[in-house]
Amino acid sequence: DAGVTQSPTHLIKTRGQQVTLRCSPKSGHDTVSWYQQALGQGPQFIFQYYEEEERQRGNFPDRFSGHQFPNYSSELNVNALLLGDSALYLCASSLGGQGDEQYFGPGTRLTVT
Amino acid sequence: AQSVTQPDIHITVSEGASLELRCNYSYGATPYLFWYVQSPGQGLQLLLKYFSGDTLVQGIKGFEAEFKRSQSSFNLRKPSVHWSDAAEYFCAVASLGGYQKVTFGTGTKLQVIP
Numbered sequence: 001d002a003g004v005t006q007s008p009t010h011l012i013k014t015r016g017q018q019v020t021l022r023c024s025p026k027s028g029h030d031t032v033s034w035y036q037q038a039l040g041q042g043p044q045f046i047f048q049y050y051e052e053e054e055r056q057r058g059n060f061p062d063r064f065s066g067h068q069f070p071n072y073s074s075e076l077n078v079n080a081l082l083l084g085d086s087a088l089y090l091c092a093s094s095l096g097g098q099g100d101e102q103y104f105g106p107g108t109r110l111t112v113t
Numbered sequence: 114a115q116s117v118t119q120p121d122i123h124i125t126v127s128e129g130a131s132l133e134l135r136c137n138y139s140y141g142a143t144p145y146l147f148w149y150v151q152s153p154g155q156g157l158q159l160l161l162k163y164f165s166g167d168t169l170v171q172g173i174k175g176f177e178a179e180f181k182r183s184q185s186s187f188n189l190r191k192p193s194v195h196w197s198d199a200a201e202y203f204c205a206v207a208s209l210g211g212y213q214k215v216t217f218g219t220g221t222k223l224q225v226i227p
Contacts, residue, residue, distance in 0.1 A: 042205075104149075106155060
């Protein structure tokens with residue numbers, strides 16, 4: 001049973017560019033949440049997707065957007081990259097979001113230069 | 114708004130010694146509480162969780178945590194630390210029912226010395 005997978009593992013982008021990160025949830029899970037973890041910090045909630053819709057959002061600008069596909073996989077898009085967007089981006093999957101525990105992927109390390 | 118405070122940024126313990134990592138939460142209702150561990154360059158692994166019932170929760174790798182509502186605390190403990198326990202530990206809180214937004218603390222980095 002595959003757990004949560006994320007791609008790519010590492011990514012280097014230039015300020016002003018756009019980036020897309022991908023996540024496949026654990027088998028049987030239908031909810032995907034995205035987190036940003038800056039160096040030395042705890043993960044910060046970006047948003048959550050369920051039934052292909054964003055249903056919760058943290059304090060992140062509109063430059064951060066996402067999508068969930070019918071197979072429950074998800075993408076995180078960040079436009080107009082800033083140096084401060086450099087971080088580990090974690091994807092977590094769960095079932096229905098009703099208080100169930102979240103399973104985390106290994107993350108994508110994004111470096112903006 | 115829910116929040117989590119981990120007052121210890123860095124803790125050093127000797128291998129074989131006992132460990133307690135502190136966590137205080139702020140939430141208006143009964144929370145879901147979690148402890149996660151993160152090794153360098155890795156994602157988060159769930160150690161244990163508390164939803165309801167017995168306030169002493171057993172987790173993986175010999176860890177346990179105790180929920181104390183009166184103190185708004187959920188401290189993580191281990192009676193004897195192993196060198197492989199060196200990692201960063203995050204306490205987290207989520208809402209009970211409804212959509213699950215998880216709020217993490219800033220983490221405690223554990224160093225284990227021989």
